[in-house]
Amino acid sequence: MGVYLAAGWAALEFTDFLVNRYVLSPHLTDLALLTWALLIPTVFILAWFHGAPGPDRWTRVEKIGIPVNLAIAAVFLIVVFGGKELGAATESVTMEDETGEAVERVVPKREFRKGLVIYFFDNASADTALDWLQYGVPMALDLDLEQDLFVDARDAGTLMERFRERGFDDGLDIPFALKRELAENLGLGYFLSGSVSREQDRLLVTTSLYETRRGRLIQEREYVGSDPLELVDRISAQIRSDVEIPSQHIEETADLPVSEMLTSSLSAYRSYVNGVVLAIVSSDLAEAAREFQAAVDQDPQFTLGQVVLFEIYLNLNEMGKAQPALQTAMSQLYKLPERTQLQIKAAYFWLIEQDMNKALTAAGMRTELFPEDVEAQLTLAQLYTIIGDRDRAIAAFERAIGIDPSRINVLIQIGELYASKGEFEKAIDYQERYSAQAPNDTRGFIALGNLYRAMGDHESARREYDKALAIDPNNVSAMTRQAQVDGDLGRFDEALEGYREALATSVTSDQRRVVYGAFEDYYELRGQPQKAVDYMHLRWAEHERSEGPFSAVQEKLQDLDLYVAAGMIEAARDTLASVEGQLAPPFDVLVPLGQLAISLEREDADSIEAALQGFERFIQAFSVEYARVNAVFAEGRVLDLRGDCEQAIYSYKRALELEPRQTEMDVYIGRCYRKLGRLSEAKSHLQRALDVRPFNPRAHYEMGVAYADEGDDAKAREHLQTALDIWADAEPGFEPAQEARDKLIELGGAA
Numbered sequence: 001m002g003v004y005l006a007a008g009w010a011a012l013e014f015t016d017f018l019v020n021r022y023v024l025s026p027h028l029t030d031l032a033l034l035t036w037a038l039l040i041p042t043v044f045i046l047a048w049f050h051g052a053p054g055p056d057r058w059t060r061v062e063k064i065g066i067p068v069n070l071a072i073a074a075v076f077l078i079v080v081f082g083g084k085e086l087g088a089a090t091e092s093v094t095m096e097d098e099t100g101e102a103v104e105r106v107v108p109k110r111e112f113r114k115g116l117v118i119y120f121f122d123n124a125s126a127d128t129a130l131d132w133l134q135y136g137v138p139m140a141l142d143l144d145l146e147q148d149l150f151v152d153a154r155d156a157g158t159l160m161e162r163f164r165e166r167g168f169d170d171g172l173d174i175p176f177a178l179k180r181e182l183a184e185n186l187g188l189g190y191f192l193s194g195s196v197s198r199e200q201d202r203l204l205v206t207t208s209l210y211e212t213r214r215g216r217l218i219q220e221r222e223y224v225g226s227d228p229l230e231l232v233d234r235i236s237a238q239i240r241s242d243v244e245i246p247s248q249h250i251e252e253t254a255d256l257p258v259s260e261m262l263t264s265s266l267s268a269y270r271s272y273v274n275g276v277v278l279a280i281v282s283s284d285l286a287e288a289a290r291e292f293q294a295a296v297d298q299d300p301q302f303t304l305g306q307v308v309l310f311e312i313y314l315n316l317n318e319m320g321k322a323q324p325a326l327q328t329a330m331s332q333l334y335k336l337p338e339r340t341q342l343q344i345k346a347a348y349f350w351l352i353e354q355d356m357n358k359a360l361t362a363a364g365m366r367t368e369l370f371p372e373d374v375e376a377q378l379t380l381a382q383l384y385t386i387i388g389d390r391d392r393a394i395a396a397f398e399r400a401i402g403i404d405p406s407r408i409n410v411l412i413q414i415g416e417l418y419a420s421k422g423e424f425e426k427a428i429d430y431q432e433r434y435s436a437q438a439p440n441d442t443r444g445f446i447a448l449g450n451l452y453r454a455m456g457d458h459e460s461a462r463r464e465y466d467k468a469l470a471i472d473p474n475n476v477s478a479m480t481r482q483a484q485v486d487g488d489l490g491r492f493d494e495a496l497e498g499y500r501e502a503l504a505t506s507v508t509s510d511q512r513r514v515v516y517g518a519f520e521d522y523y524e525l526r527g528q529p530q531k532a533v534d535y536m537h538l539r540w541a542e543h544e545r546s547e548g549p550f551s552a553v554q555e556k557l558q559d560l561d562l563y564v565a566a567g568m569i570e571a572a573r574d575t576l577a578s579v580e581g582q583l584a585p586p587f588d589v590l591v592p593l594g595q596l597a598i599s600l601e602r603e604d605a606d607s608i609e610a611a612l613q614g615f616e617r618f619i620q621a622f623s624v625e626y627a628r629v630n631a632v633f634a635e636g637r638v639l640d641l642r643g644d645c646e647q648a649i650y651s652y653k654r655a656l657e658l659e660p661r662q663t664e665m666d667v668y669i670g671r672c673y674r675k676l677g678r679l680s681e682a683k684s685h686l687q688r689a690l691d692v693r694p695f696n697p698r699a700h701y702e703m704g705v706a707y708a709d710e711g712d713d714a715k716a717r718e719h720l721q722t723a724l725d726i727w728a729d730a731e732p733g734f735e736p737a738q739e740a741r742d743k744l745i746e747l748g749g750a751a
Contacts (some may be wrong), residue, residue, distance in 0.1 A: 041069045113372050114243040115152045115188030117159075118142050119179055120171050124195040124206070133196045134172060136273040137205060137228055137235075141192075143304070144236040144258040146337035150245045152372045154186065160280050170281050176215070183212040187405065190218070190243055199224055205231050209242055218242060229259045229269070261335050263305070268298035272305050279312065285548055288312055296325070303332040307344055314351075315548035319584040326352060339373065342366040346379060354586060356387060356623035367399075374400050374407060381413075388625030390417045408437045412447045419451055422660030427451055435467075442468035442475050449481055454661045456692035458485050476502050476511040480518045487522060490695040490726070495522060509546035513539050520562075525697065527730025527737050529566035536562055550587075553579050557594035564601035567733060572598050589618045596634060605641040608634055629658040636668065645672040663692040667699050674706045682706045697726040701740050708747055717749040 118138045123130050142155040156163075156171055159182060163171045166178060176193075183191040194207040205223045210216065219242045223231045236258070240250055263269050275291030278284045289312045295305040306329035313322035330348055333341045342362045349358035363383055366376040381396035394417050401410045415430035431451055435444035449464030462485050468478035483498025499522065503515045516539035523532040536559055544552035556579055563572035576594040583590055592614030599607040612634050619627055636651030649672045656665040666689040673682035683706050689699040704719035720740050727737040 113150055113152050114190065114245060115154075115186070115372065116145070116239070116243065117154045117156070117179070117183045117186060117188050117191040118145075119156045119174055119191065119193050121194040121196055121205075122173065123197070125197040127198055130196050130198070130203075132270055132273050132277075133203075133228055135277055136269065137194065137196060137232060138192075139273065139276065140229055140232045140258050140262060140269075141235055141239075143261055143337065143340070144232055145239065146339050147255055148240060148245070148250075148253055149369065151240065151243075152188070152370070154188065157276070157280055158375070180210070180212060180215045185405075187403070188212060192239070196228075202226050203228055203231065205235065207235055207239075209239065228266070229257070229262065229264075232258045261304070261337065263295070263299040263302040265299045265302075268295045268302055268305065271295035271298065272302065272308070275308065275312075279308075285312055285315055289316060296328075300328070301332060301335075303329050303335045304340075306332070315550050317549035317553055317582060319587060323352065323584075339366060339370055339376075342369075343376075343379070346383070350383070350622065352586065354621045354623075356383070359383060360387075367396075372403055374403050377403065378410075385417070386626060387623050388628060390421055393417055408434055409443070411437075412443065415447065415451070419454065419661065420659060422657075424451065424455055440471055442471050442478060445471075446475075446477055446481060449478075453481070453485060453488070454692070458488055461485055474505050476506050477514060479505060480515055484518060484521075487525070488693055488695065492522075492526070492726075509542040513542040513546065516542060524562065524565070525726065527697070527727040527734040529562060529734070530568075530731055533562055533566050533568065533571075549582075553582055554590060554593070557590060558597060560594045561597040561601035564598055569598075569602075586621065589614070589621045592618055596630070600634060600637060603637070603641055605638045608638050608641075612638075629655050629662070632658060633665070640668065640672060645675050648672050663689045664696075664698075667696070667702060670699070670706070671702050674702065674709060677709070679706050679710050695722070695726055697723040697740075698736065700726070701736065701743075704740070705743060708743070713747045717744060717747050720744040720747070721749065 118141055120138050121134045123134050138156060142153050145151045145153040160171055162182060163169070163174065168174055179191055179193065189212055190209060191212055192207060192209050194205060197204045197206075202224050203226060205228070206220065207223070208220045209218045211218055219238075221235075221238060223234050225231045225234075233255075237250075237255065241247070263272075271291045272295040275288040275295065278288040278291060289309070292305055292309040292312055296302050296309055299305070306325045310322045310326035310329065313319070313325065326344075326348060329344060333344065336344070342365055345362040346359045346366070349355045349362060360380075360383055363376065363380045366373065367380055370376055377396050377400035381393045381400065384390070384393035384396060394414055397410050397414045397417075401407050411430045411434040415427045415434070418424075418430065419427035428448065428451060431444060431448040435441075435448060438444055445464045445468040449461040449468070452458070452461035452464060462482065465478045465482045465485070468475050469482070472478070479498060479502040483495045483502065486492075486498060487495035499515055499518050502518070503512065506512045506515055516535045520532045520535040520539060523529070523535065540552060540556060540559075543555055556575060560572045560576060563569065563575070572594075576591070576598065579594060580588070580591050592611055595611040596608065596615050599611045612631060615627075615631055615634070619625065619631065632651055633655040636648045636655060639645075639648035639651060649669055652665050652669045652672065656662060656669070666685040670682045670684075670686035670689070673679070673685065683703060686699050686703045686706065689696055690703070693699070700719045700723040704716045704723065707713070707716035707719065720743055723740045724737065724744065727734065727740065730737040
């Protein structure tokens with residue numbers, strides 16, 4: 001018996017050696033241990049009956065006991081290890097890089113990756129000079145661990161929205177229970193907390209590594225030194241050992257000092273950290289830009305600093321400063337872990353080289369090399385959405401939520417994609433799943449209400465908005481949507497009062513922007529485009545405050561048609577010229593968005609056609625096929641304005657297929673059918689528009705003219721009067737209202 005125990009222990013040690021030496025499945029060690037333990041009864045029986053010298057006969061106990069023990073052991077081992085990977089812990093993956101070359105990587109199999117959340121640290125001293133290290137040490141540690149494919153580390157910066165939802169706006173002093181809860185929701189096996197303080201004249205960093213499932217402390221360690229980045233290197237190496245990554249893999253894997261990937265200048269790194277805090281905590285992009293610029297001025301080789309400087313300058317619409325920063329970063333990519341390299345490459349190939357195929361290749365490589373990286377799947381989904389491949393986008397989103405079931409907000413995005421395909425039942429299913437999993441989150445009910453409103457089910461929409469308001473009576477989005485339902489149903493006074501209440505409740509730029517947009521739509525519907533322009537200006541100002549100048553410029557380009565509708569053509573041209581002066585290459589291709597908006601509202605077929613050429617260059621440059629619907633609609637308008645209604649209908653219907661929720665397209669189709677004398681088809685499409693928006697004045701006007709052409713003057717007058725009631729307070733010179741009055745008078749009605 002003693003020999004068996006000794007031999008078993010030796011075999012167990014040898015198995016453990018093989019697992020670590022050849023990076024095999026750690027389950028093999030457990031298999032060896034359990035097999036050794038399960039066979040002890042058989043060894044005991046043999047020792048008992050055959051331990052003495054001399055020949056022995058097989059007894060009844062042995063004939064029954066040993067087979068039973070072996071059978072039980074076999075069943076037990078199958079139950080415990082059935083379905084578990086017992087071979088190598090790694091596998092070879094072959095893929096193509098952005099140049100088309102085959103690339104082979106050895107990557108860990110999914111079940112052997114170690115997931116870890118790194119929370120921001122505490123300042124355990126009274127020395128405020130250490131405050132920046134609360135963020136700086138964890139951020140550097142996250143980057144350092146990115147070098148190891150066995151580690152899936154999550155920086156606490158990715159959790160800022162969740163922290164804010166719980167009242168921790170700066171991401172600091174998070175309670176232990178919440179840390180464990182968030183790590184568990186992310187499906188990660190470990191989480192790390194820590195603190196920084198002083199020990200005499202040196203820095204003391206304390207780390208606590210916990211197992212997520214039980215909240216058990218695995219290791220608490222202290223690191224003392226004068227250089228925080230050198231301490232990060234030591235912490236990183238120890239963490240990989242503490243989470244039981246195979247020792248042979250650790251020895252063979254390149255582990256660059258984190259200062260090589262970041263910067264050897266502590267003052268430069270401090271400026272970088274300050275910039276990150278200003279961006280993610282204070283949302284002060286201008287001040288953040290100054291800190292990032294200071295970081296790269298102190299160390300021009302600070303690659304990651306150059307990357308974030310590009311992002312900030314892009315948001316600030318300072319492309320002259322943004323592009324050189326990214327170009328510099330691209331020349332130094334070798335300094336960064338491969339995961340980060342691929343993320344930067346995807347952005348560079350799309351935005352600067354304007355090569356979406358390369359961008360998709362880089363993003364796809366990231367998902368293959370890092371299959372547990374949720375952000376990689378989300379990036380891929382966003383790129384597929386941009387190119388209009390909604391099915392692949394949905395698949396990538398599904399993979400993301402499969403990796404991290406807590407990312408339930410992805411369900412809303414999937415529902416939105418199904419809605420954009422016209423598959424409303426599937427869209428409803430996803431939105432309801434979100435609401436069921438997050439019953440106290442207003443976003444799910446608002447998204448579901450928006451979907452019902454797009455389908456013309458106003459009562460269901462109102463019900464969902466009511467649910468959101470029951471959770472948060474001051475939810476500005478839900479208040480605004482409720483008022484929009486009132487407007488859809490012709491309750492205009494109630495709608496206007498609802499918007500005023502929502503505006504009075506608003507406290508953020510985003511909230512005010514939403515409400516100003518609703519006011520703008522309201523006055524445009526009522527035939528008051530000049531008043532709508534006033535609210536458009538207010539919306540623009542809030543947009544720039546919340547999103548930055550670059551995003552605001554893009555929004556302006558798409559809104560210039562309202563100036564034309566208000567008779568302010570010079571304002572439209574002046575704004576277009578101003579924006580054109582602000583957009584440097586490669587983003588100067590955005591200018592045709594404004595040219596097309598102006599031309600469409602002017603109903604000038606030749607200028608629409610000319611603007612379409614530039615718009616097509618915009619689509620091709622950035623592969624924004626999701627914008628194809630606008631080009632197809634514009635093609636229909638050219639044909640319509642030139643009198644070719646047959647072909648115009650084809651374009652309008654194609655546009656409706658691309659975006660089934662654009663029910664205004666039914667008005668254009670109905671008008672074309674009316675012009676062709678196909679009145680039944682005209683009324684069918686116009687009724688579809690009215691089913692969704694019962695008080696659409698243009699649809700009522702066209703329906704009235706269709707009935708007049710059919711000889712049903714009574715119904716014609718009814719629809720024309722409804723249009724005029726909606727336009728009762730229309731501004732002088734608003735032509736559609738005048739056309740409706742003239743038609744009503746022609747039919748013997750009182751205008």
